Amino acid sequence: MRILAAMSGGVDSAVAAARAVEAGHDVVGVHLALSRAGGTLRTGSRGCCTIEDALDARRAADLLGIPFYVWDFSERFRDDVIDDFISEYRAGRTPNPCMRCNEKIKFAALLERAIELGFDAVCTGHYATLIDGENGLELHRAADDAKDQSYVLGVLTAEQLAHTYFPLGTTPSKALVRAEAAQRGLSVAQKPDSHDICFIPDGDTRGWLAEKVGSETGDIVDRSGAVVGSHEGAHGYTVGQRRGLKLGVPAADGKPRFVLEIRPVTNTVVVGPKEALAVSEIAGGRFSWAGAPPQEQTFECEVQIRAHAEPVAAVAHVTVDGVRVEPAHPLDGVATGQTAVLYVATRVLGQFTIDRTVSAVPVGV
The missing domain is CATH 2.40.30.10 (Translation factors)
Known part of the structure; x- marks a missing residue:
């Protein structure tokens, strides 16, 4: 098969590409540039898709002896992931940008271009497996429960699954993937995993949203509607949150209260007991x-x-x-x-x- 290997610059995608090459496929590597902030560099183990990651991906591709390209998907990423993230928070909802990135970027925009260019499938380092079932191709959990990523791939359709390739899905553990990377001479063998939201590399989601959405004071109320405090921006709260509420009126039973609901129309945060x-x-x-x-x-x-x-x-x-x-x-x-x-x-x-x-x-x- 002609395989387009999406190479993020991490160990998983590098080993996935290596396995695709070893399996005899015609492989081309591609790194997605999702930000136009040219000076962006990785901070610790946060974030991904930075200049450093692009260089790591290129070094891996060179070692594997495969062609390598960087594709600018920053505009599509901004429209479909970042702007969606902001609008969802404005509406009082809690989005998952990784789901949206898989849905709109990696398995829509990237896959569409790959097919247009004559590739049969896109290869990624996701931990999930594909099985031929009675009614067609099925998406299943990975062998390693701790690394299973089938949840964030749940947005894929039957047509998209038909053009995907997950070489890591049957690997029993991430430790084995790192060991294999070291054995293959890949410089990313011990590179830390990325975490948090890639376009908020410092991890300060509340501060980032305040810049994008703005801050407007409002009431914090209990389930009866009684005002028990105030906030400086409803977008800074999430359902289930306990810390940082700074309520001026204690609960009658003396127990801590949690965020139960965000109401953007009235700029109100609703709190109540944990049971609620x-x-x-x-x-x-x-x-x-x-x-x-x-x-x-x-x-x-x-x-x-x-x-x-x-x-x-x-x-x-x-x-x-x-x-x-x-x-x-x-x-x-x-x-x-x-x-x-x-x-x-x-x-x-x-x-x-x-x-x-x-x-x-x-x-x-």
Whole structure:
């Protein structure tokens, strides 16, 4: 196959490209320039897609003896990921930019260009596996549960899965990938993993959003609507947050309170007891299936609402309005804008963006 290897400059994508070459494929490496800030350099283990990362990717490609290019996707990344991130926070939702990047950049814009240029598939260093099932190609969890990235790949469609290649999915551990990189002479063998949001490399999401969205003071209220404090920008809060609330009115029971809801229209933050974070139902209208769709409108599954959260047994209902999920026990601290990924055993069925939740604890209880 003709393979376009997406090389981020990290150890995973470098080893994935190496395995593609070793498997006999015709491989070309490409690094995506997602920022036009030419002086951007990696800080510690934060961020990715910097000048340093591009140089690391080029060195890996040179060692593997494959052609290498840098493609400027900064405008598309700004429009589809950064601007989306800002608008979601403005709307009081909590987005996952990695999901959006996979959906719009790595497996849409990049894959589209790859196919136009005659490539058969895009190779990445994601930890996930593809299996030929009875009804077509299926996306499954990786062998290494600790590194499994199937959650952030839940946005991929059947057509996109048909043109993807995940060489690392069956590897039992990241340690083995690093050892292989060292054995191959790749300079990135011990390079730290990137984390946090790549376009906010210092990790100060609240400060970054304040610059982009602005800060406007507003009320912090309890579930009854009583004002218990004030804030300097609702975008700086997330559902489930406890620290930094600085409430002027203590709870009647003396227990700590948590952020339960963000209301952007009124610029209000709602707080309440920890028990009120429990959610008995989630739903969303924007959804997609990773491969063949489920054959039944109502089916048993597992739902996962964060990249490293434990999956929870649930019953899902596909309706004209989208997907509604009833977990076997309440989910904790769910925010609208999060992605819910549905599984059956290790297989990813699909995903939806949460836009409605039902509290397991009624107001006044």
